[in-house]
Amino acid sequence: MTALLIRDLRLAMRAGGGFGLALAFFLIVVVLIPFSVGPEASLLSVIAPGVLWLGALLSCLLSLDRLLAIDFEDGTLDVLATAPLPLEAALSIKALAHWLTTGLPLVLAAPVLGVLLNLPGQGYLWLVASLALGTPALSVIGTFGAALTVGIKRGGLLLSLLVLPLYIPTLIFGAEVARRGAQGTDATTPLLMLAGITLATIALLPFASASVLRRGLR
Amino acid sequence: MTALLIRDLRLAMRAGGGFGLALAFFLIVVVLIPFSVGPEASLLSVIAPGVLWLGALLSCLLSLDRLLAIDFEDGTLDVLATAPLPLEAALSIKALAHWLTTGLPLVLAAPVLGVLLNLPGQGYLWLVASLALGTPALSVIGTFGAALTVGIKRGGLLLSLLVLPLYIPTLIFGAEVARRGAQGTDATTPLLMLAGITLATIALLPFASASVLRRGLR
Amino acid sequence: MELHVENLSLARGGVPVLTDVSFVLRSGQALILRGPNGSGKTTLLRTIAGLQPALRGQIIGAEDQIGYAGHADGLKAMLTVAENLTFWAEVFGQTDITAALDAYALHPLADRLAGTLSAGQKRRLGLARLLVTGRPLWVLDEPTVSLDTDAVGLFAAAVERHMAEGGAALMATHIDLGLTAADVLDITPFRAVSGTRAGASDEAFL
Amino acid sequence: MELHVENLSLARGGVPVLTDVSFVLRSGQALILRGPNGSGKTTLLRTIAGLQPALRGQIIGAEDQIGYAGHADGLKAMLTVAENLTFWAEVFGQTDITAALDAYALHPLADRLAGTLSAGQKRRLGLARLLVTGRPLWVLDEPTVSLDTDAVGLFAAAVERHMAEGGAALMATHIDLGLTAADVLDITPFRAVSGTRAGASDEAFL
Amino acid sequence: MPELGKYAVEVLSAYAASLALLAVLILLTLRRGRAARADLRRAEAEGNSDA
């Protein structure tokens, strides 16, 4: 169990700095926003919470691509499937490793990037809370998508297509929390919904992922 | 020459419908925008031109990933490098194939997605013009980035990181054209700049890509 | 440890490949599968390893007994040789990798990244992985591809030691493995004859 | 057609691998490189094919003469066998693929997707690719991996026909290729001795 | 033709678009179906000639 986690983390660090890259992508999306919608501070501060959430989601998404693909290509998944570790556990661990290398850095970086987009002062706490609660769901759902597309060459874009609609509820509640937080209105209901989604996906989705992966390996 | 183009197009069609997927991603990014910034029509119509450009750029970016990576992994690039076709030409063709399978569909789909974001009526023509002029530059620059990261496992995110700064000028002028068009102000200057960037990259960048790729294959 | 394969029929991509394969493999035995290209050796090995379903027939005694090494090696280019082995050892609940390093003379390479190994060195590492699984039944698909004569010798020695310790091995190969005592099973007679309704997975549609 | 390799020194990943390799290869000749795993055969072949630079020394007569087949085959899983061959034929300015299909008995597989072939069938297709390049000098890295005896025979016949037509072939291998008339070059004597300043690419820093 | 008033364009284009979409769906369905039938017939013929 921990062996797999440690290996995944180590690979993320070595393979071209996987740790920093989701973060860098997040940074760049946020930086590109003013270039595309124009530099007005008032406009930016209105869209800031939403854009930060969307940026986090997209960077998560981009890094899903190779979550299982490399392990599939080099035969690691075949061996894992014959190992004593249940596949459900292996996939949960991989999702956890994905979260630690992408979700967590995003959560930590979001307040800094909030400054770039003039996020209102009261919004920071809510933004961080919503990201911290929501990104684990993104990793788990993403693992399901990765398991679906394992073995499909050029699966990257297909993966995005499959995963994005599944991300919608998380995004809606997460962005809603951040937005309400920034406006100073009450955000507990969406926060609870978000927590519910995250818990439910963590508890249930690995089973779907494992069953999908077993069939995909054939 | 045409053999390579035809093969790439054929592969794009077969490999899980590569044609439609960049498009689907574009659609999804655009759809996610309201979920993240909220459903107000007036706000959406202000950010519409910028967001459409950003969405097109990101879908281009996502599909770059495997522009050269698969050919590298299965040894095709090694053989191509020893073939009579100059590598510059081969890379230009690959960029063209990439544009035909991603850029062009994006240009055609953009007006439809404009409707979803309440793009003002006068903006459609300019949006399409700016995308038609700008996306070829995105493909060519992307090919350069793909050549830089060839052979790097998990290069996907690194590729995005390298390419995004290079995309900034194209994005700035492209989004400016679309924004001015939507507001009804004069957009010829940025349009000319955009055309200049595209022509220059098409003319010059393949040489850089080829020389980078030759070293990357070592 | 005994592996019983009974009347196994296999398909690949909906095409019947082998019919009614039966054999028994016991502790201390090595069985070499032979057959021309495309005859279904890989398919058979993957099925026994539990990676794909059989059309018909039974495999008894394979559960949690198998160390599988296919055409791909399951190595990470960005981890060192020792790290790769340690990882697999831990996944299979083992701790010690020195025996594996010894068996394939990998000590000098232990701190090299696996991605910088030559084809044969990689293969040696892939085979060393079997020693850290602690599994009694090795299922190997063309294990000696790319190996030089010395390395083939190391492999043969490792297999013989494994058999002496009560293990068993099932291998597909086209070339000589240097094993002295091994049974050979030619799978050509089991090839699904075209025209029989031998068992396409799409039988429902025939 | 003549290939002259003179005093070639090579490094891989900054580590010197071979020093002062020299040989001449002429039309109608086949040269087999031998050497233990990790001795630098792949590195030498890639350098001659122009895929990586030499540290020192010269390669004369290789330009635009080489058909290269490395460890990977350059095949697309999503194209059929015939489409794969046609593509490479067109890239190398040829038109006809039937000779290549004939040489490796690929006709029955012509309409199969390359991704659904077995390991040996794939390799046959990879070798058939050489016939549509029209190049006189074949540079082959372990060409007969995964091939069964019949297929090795097809390969040997193809090489001999190629030599009879004035071509030449340079191959690295650990096993018998079934070629009757081939010279062997053992590269072990050329291995860079560690501790010599034989030619690290970072010489400037020494 | 009923009097559609100022919304004639909308109503007509809605009907046109919908019927066109349905027509495309049905045509593609029929085309694929015909191709499949023909191919199956061919496959069956091949089988008989072999056996």
Next chain:
Amino acid sequence: MSIWTYANPVKFLALSTRVQPWLWAAASIAIGVGLVWGFFGTPDDFRQGSTVKIIYLHVPSALMAINAWFMMLVTSLIWLIRRHHVSALAAKAAAPVGVVMTLIALVTGAIWGQPMWGTWWAWDPRLTSFLILFLFYLGYIALWEAIEDPDTAADLTSILCLVGSVFAVLSRYAVQFWNQGLHQGTSVPVATGGRTVADVFWYPLLLSMIGFALLFVALVFYRTGTEIRIRRAAALRARAGRGL
């Protein structure tokens, strides 16, 4: 005789060839009469003018778009539990029909929105849910296309359909929470009766809905037959020349 008899492809083909002429005929008549009646035979609405006529396309297609997904969910479950090939193929066959229905609902709705709400599109929950449904359809079809082995494809798409359905329902609630909308509530009397459309509009609408449903069934029968034939041809070829 149980319904599972028809899980046999041959039996299914026999049944579907027998009933199809009737289905097609009934569907054409119902749609034809419904649309002609609606288009020529009903008055304009006092508020919406002649745009009410769009309802005869919009509502039936919206209805079928949802029902098609529901049918796919059921057949996917049947495949996963009982592994009847016909069931998986029926799901595959229904998806493109579902997309087109969704597209028709979206297009007619958009065209309707311009005069009524002054905009082609608004992020109303009902419309948004439909867009999401459209995305699910696209993903489902793309996954079928991307996987070569037909049984694996059936397995994976079935599971996607299950998981997707859960998330689609979740999205529906999320979207409702996110934005309260402009769109009218439902008027199709499911259990209780009570409808909001006047009788003049209701009967042609009902006819058109029945027509769309029949058309859907006819198309799914036909397309499932096509898929069966493709598989049968592949199986025959596989059995005959294995090509080695």
